[in-house]
Amino acid sequence: MTQAPRVYSTEYDAPAGGPQPGRTYRELVDGPLDGQLIEVTGWTDDEIAAGAQLITSQSAYGPGGRASYGPTFSRPDGPWVWEGDVP
Incomplete structure (x- = not known):
């Protein structure tokens, strides 16, 4: 059985850690969060176009x-691509 991708900021053992019906997500590609999803439900078009800087202990800068x-x-409605790590 294939496991659903994990949604960013959910706990690994959370019972509803995968995508939920009626919500909008973008897949994260490459970098430390590769394969996870970020929920963008309720985000404005401008917020989605800007992307996000997501906290991760797996960045080049460590925890925080x-x-x-x-x-x-080329794919504004497609996956989000890793742009690099920031402090």
Whole structure:
């Protein structure tokens, strides 16, 4: 059985850690959060276009560091690509 991708900021052992019906997600590609999803339900078009800097202990800056992810111009509704790590 294939496990659903984990949603960013949910606990690994959370019973509802996967995507939920009626919600909008973007897949995170490459970098420390590769394969996870970020929920963008309720985000404005501008917020989605800007992407996000997501806290992760797996960044080059260790705990509290951030991984920057954003859409590509060729696929604005597609997955978000890793842009690098920031402190």
